[in-house]
Amino acid sequence: MALRRLGWPVTVPQGVYVPDRVVRIAQEQAGRVLRSAWWRAEVTAALLATWPADPARRTEGEWEALRAALPDGGAVASGVLLARTRQIAAFQARHSRLPADVTECESAPGAGGQVVLAAADRQLATLQRCPEDPFRYAVLTLRMPLRPDPACRADWHPVRIRFRLPPHVPAAAVLRPPTLRVREGRLLLDVPYAQAVLKPERAGHRRAVAFDWGLNTLLTGGTLYLTDEAQPRVVTDARPVYFRATGVLAKADRLRIHAERIGARIDRLRTLITSRQERGMRPDPWLVAKLAALEAERDRVARRRTRLNAALAKAAARFMTDHAIAAGASVIYLEDLRDMQARGKGRTLNTRLSQTVRGAFVTHVRHRAAAHGIAVVIVPPQGTSKHCPRCLTEFRHHKAPNRRAAGWAWATCPNIACGYSTGRDNAAWQRIGARGLTHQHQTRLDRTAGVFVIRSVVEALDRTGTVQHQTRDRTKSGPTNKRPVPGKRRRVPAPPGNRGPTARRGGKRPAGRTPTHPRHRSRRWSRQQGPNAIGTPVRHQPDGARLGAGFHRHAHTTPTRGWPSHSPERSRTRGIAQETQAD
Template sequence: PGGRHLPSSIIKGRTRQITKYWQANGRLPVDVFEAEGAPGAARMLLLSACDGQQAVVSRCESDPQRALLRIQLPTRPDPQAYADWTWVECTISLPPTVPASAVLHLPTLRITGGKVRADAAYTHAVPKARRTGHTVALGVDWGLNTLLSAGTARVHDDGRITAPGHGAQFRTAGVLAKQHRLRRLSEHLHTKADHYQRLIGENGQHSLADRHQALRDEIRFVSARRSNLNDALAWAAARWTVDQATAAGASVIYVEDLRSMEAKGMGRTMNTRLSQAVRGQIADHMRHLASEAGIAVVTVPARNTSKHCPRCLTPLRHRKAPDRPTTAGWKWAICPNQSCGWQGDRDQGAWRRTAARGLAHQSKTVIDKSSKTMAIRTVVDKLETKAVVTPTTETSRKDRSKTGPTRPHTSRPAPRRRRAPSPAARPCGPAGKRPEGHAPTDRTRLLRAA
């Protein structure tokens, strides 16, 4: 009475229900059950709320990839006693992603396509991700057209850091182009919808009201497509990164921290594409997938990772392409230090700098108390001087340096001679002559193309 013992949210919700019922029927509802519709339930059975007396799940002894679900179901629509219930056994095929040592939990049964599906949850032990003590790391650099560039770096006992490979790149030009088209379409629809809204104003019976509602429905549809595309792209990029770290035997993934990056000075289109990248989703999915393999994901400051040389920390000169060393650009980086002479793709140098910075600053890794994520927040100058990639002198191919003059090569190649003997006399031509063209010598008649 008086609502003294009810939260304000319940009073507000019930008031809205009563108001809606009054507008639809012209009178007040008799009780709460008349004010709200009948509750709906999904066609699924949550077995997690059952105890062991009603449902039990266990692995099959003969086949570990199959589970046996024993559930007690009624034999009549209105069970009255314990005799009206019986045990039913169901065999569930487990996907290969479920480890053999995992502990299964009671699933959720649902009907899809005329079949009963089981959403099974399981628990298994994973190695704990270490904060320090890493020797092999995977450095990841963000890009725009090339979404991710990654490679491994190794720290030796004497403190040297080497990069054993050239790295790899995760290219998604087609997906990013589709994402860009959907973004432009969404902007166009929003502009048109705003124009219709200004024309309609407060008039609910305007002739453009139906078209405006259709535009709003189309905007929701395009937004859902963009969201699904971003989510799929984020999962694919995270899966690729974790697979690279697992294949290289890395125990940590160092990622640039670009949360404070501001997209400006590169044009309206480029600034928008940079601002709407799915880096946050990729990092979250990366942590989720890496935790199962016991791999730590640490964010490092992104300052000067693409500006300085990974070998000598000298500011790089960026050019358009390796065959155009005098044309200004951003893709190709050249070290002006004559004693170093490193040059390579800008993104390839950035992941080397990221991995080396992370390995050199392992002692500065902290765990955020709220998000439980690992991060290196500051760059120490003393440690930064050690974050250089030492070039390796080992090579897998033999030395091909010139030791003498080059042999002269004629500009006219030698004619291609047949190894088959000259054919015998034939009716189609004089004896001892080869057939013209490239036809085989055992044919009695040349092909039309020959």
């Protein structure tokens, strides 16, 4: 309706009848595209107005001037501004001048092959559950044209589309108008649904879970809580949980390398075809066919990467939410790594750090945690891996506990009174959780992204956010009690050997436990493994790997404490299966 208020009408071809509700859908979709283009135009105009002397490195004053020129400078991620800066710098390198506006930097945006039914009313589209099986199926009734050029109202006829609901849609959820998309000749429906949930609280949390991003171990986290004292202290049980997706990340890295090689070959073929056209020659048909095949292969690899990243993000979101529910936490604290820039760590490591799907993780964990009334708060990441969570002394980082060479995996506190030594990620999640619990009153709602954020850190509060470990006292205070002898333990040595012609030495075997061997080996006995190990596959199962049989389809996680153990479920999303399975 915004376009109608602005007086921007829609022109219908002569002799074609289009209902006003269909026109409203087209206007809604056009309004969304224009809103996005207008935001990009404002960001580009602010960058051009405050263009720095060195685009690669802005000074502190240049950053402040850029933030002031933006309509909502604090909400725009630095990664977005850096990407737009590189785009403008590339245009300047090609044309030896700055662009006038965003229209010179990028082509016109496309509307996309989709129909947003949320802009229509019930006279055009209705969605309801199927009366025969309301828990598994739904019916969409939509008025569609019977011919390419409908001339009257009679050419529009209602069409019923019966489709299966995803298994994670609750039975009591209210279905909303979907969005129709066409992909590879198939009609896809994005069906939103609404259900009554508890409202996440901005502050007032006593128990929380915090997670730190990693490269090899994707997520490391644990539980923290505030004591009931007059001056609350942050306490943790020092029992970390891990989400290891090494196989999935390795598969994503292989797909990335494959896509880069295909892109290089496409650029080479385009150069050859362009050179022939510039010389007045016809393009080689073989080169044109090869270019089309490579572009199709690049699109296919891109879709595989998208599916794999989405499955990984959903699995990580369920892992974090399940541990929050089991711990009784009311908030999940994550660090804000949208602006992380991987520099100086080598080409391979820089690329792996930049390709991590951190934004999708936050989106999925917000959606899943909201169903249980759990808040998700983004915490500033400055100094979370630099200082000791117990005494806030600056860490000394080295490669391993037994290797004192400079590195980043292990951290040791130089404070003699503390002496805390742990992994870098273990220390980081404790600092993240402590910072979130002590800065609850500074939590704000970012209306642009719809998430709770803590934008600044108060130094005085950060110093009080030391973490104390609550562990069971195992100090020996008396003699060890006599333990009963197990029933299977032999109480006498072996009998002496016989004295016949085939005499054997006897009486040398001491009393001990009789070795036992399994009498029956199950089919999966050879593939038994712990939650943090990858077993050797017995045979390849491309249709869905089980636990221990497969490589890139697994994300091994710490089992949720307090929940009954269960066998790993098969993933409903192609590309991943793990112990904590996402829907």
